[in-house]
Amino acid sequence: MEDDKMKAALKTLEGDFELSQVKTPEIKHPDWVLARVKVAGICGTDLRHWKIKEPELECKIMGHELAGEVVEVGPAVTNVKPGDRVVIETLLGDDTCEWCNIQRYNLCPNLYPVRMKTLSQAFAQYVAGPQKKFYKLPDHVSFEEATLLDTFSVCMHAIQLSGIKLNDKVVIIGAGCIGLGQLQLAKISGADVLIIDKVDSALKLAKELGANEVVNSESENAHEKVMQFTGNRGADIVFECAGGSAMPITLPQAVTYSRVNGKVVIVGGFEKDQKLIEMDWSRIQMSEIKLIPSASYSFWDIYPEMQISLDLVANGKLNAKKLITHNFPLDKINEAFETARNKEETGAVFVALTV
Numbered sequence: 120m121e122d123d124k125m126k127a128a129l130k131t132l133e134g135d136f137e138l139s140q141v142k143t144p145e146i147k148h149p150d151w152v153l154a155r156v157k158v159a160g161i162c163g164t165d166l167r168h169w170k171i172k173e174p175e176l177e178c179k180i181m182g183h184e185l186a187g188e189v190v191e192v193g194p195a196v197t198n199v200k201p202g203d204r205v206v207i208e209t210l211l212g213d214d215t216c217e218w219c220n221i222q223r224y225n226l227c228p229n230l231y232p233v234r235m236k237t238l239s240q241a242f243a244q245y246v247a248g249p250q251k252k253f254y255k256l257p258d259h260v261s262f263e264e265a266t267l268l269d270t271f272s273v274c275m276h277a278i279q280l281s282g283i284k285l286n287d288k289v290v291i292i293g294a295g296c297i298g299l300g301q302l303q304l305a306k307i308s309g310a311d312v313l314i315i316d317k318v319d320s321a322l323k324l325a326k327e328l329g330a331n332e333v334v335n336s337e338s339e340n341a342h343e344k345v346m347q348f349t350g351n352r353g354a355d356i357v358f359e360c361a362g363g364s365a366m367p368i369t370l371p372q373a374v375t376y377s378r379v380n381g382k383v384v385i386v387g388g389f390e391k392d393q394k395l396i397e398m399d400w401s402r403i404q405m406s407e408i409k410l411i412p413s414a415s416y417s418f419w420d421i422y423p424e425m426q427i428s429l430d431l432v433a434n435g436k437l438n439a440k441k442l443i444t445h446n447f448p449l450d451k452i453n454e455a456f457e458t459a460r461n462k463e464e465t466g467a468v469f470v471a472l473t474v
């Protein structure tokens with residue numbers, strides 16, 4: 120690297136971003152790779168931190184959905200070389216705990232400190248980290264599409280935990296990126312899917328991506344629609360994919376949509392200070408409804424969930440293109456976040472940043 124400075128968007132105390140010049144990351148270990156970030160994405164987790172005062176994140180580089188090009192590799196790197204186009208997984212544990220030992224690093228107690236210091240810095244020109252987190256892209260998969268693979272991997276993990284089967288009746292709450300990824304994976308798995316949201320443009324997209332039924336919960340009675348869809352039984356599996364401030368409403372709703380002995384998979388993220396949510400615990404117990412929390416992703420059997428998602432996009436079974444509604448240059452990151460947050464007016468689903 121002839122120039123050791125790079126452009127990066129740093130979090131301000133107020134919770135928006137400021138463009139700055141910072142030190143370019145270095146290859147610190149023989150198995151590390153340095154990559155030039157090409158496209159980064161904004162996801163629901165990022166939005167939950169938008170314009171929130173978090174002193175511990177001030178001046179930090181955020182972003183965890185990214186694709187780019189390898190520029191330099193350490194002497195022990197064998198899987199990629201300079202010039203390779205890659206998607207970069209940012210889930211990185213400490214590689215020493217019992218969860219990392221069995222490749223369930225999404226449960227590593229040190230996941231956040233480790234990833235924040237290394238690969239989870241997408242809103243900048245360069246990132247560096249271990250080779251095993253760099254996956255080579257086929258030529259026909261664009262950087263933009265690859266940026267959605269983190270989202271799809273989150274959905275893949277939820278599908279794994281759900282034990283979904285052929286002909287299952289599935290309800291999905293939320294038709295954002297996660298919900299639309301969940302929808303596509305449930306369809307590939309052989310289920311019938313009803314999806315619920317408040318934004319008509321998102322529901323239109325869901326229909327195009329194969330939803331059997333779409334319900335606008337503002338104008339229609341969602342509970343009634345779910346019962347009609349499932350022959351009054353309730354769904355075999357409900358995926359909660361709305362998350363955030365909606366959770367105190369959508370999680371209890373998810374329980375009411377489940378059949379006796381059905382499953383509620385919690386995919387959407389909670390607000391940091393969310394502690395109490397009232398639910399019909401008696402029904403949950405008496406009907407043996409299973410609550411299944413799903414956290415990020417890691418492996419499914421011997422395969423990284425990121426690689427499975429990449430294969431499905433590459434062979435055309437999973438559509439990333441349709442989800443990308445906006446693209447901004449990194450310099451306009453604050454505008455990009457506003458657009459992503461005001462999705463009811465802007466129709467935003469996945470907002471990409473060209474870095």
Ligand SMILES: [Zn+2]
Pocket residue numbers: 212213214215216217218219220224227228229230
């Ligand atoms: Zn660990």
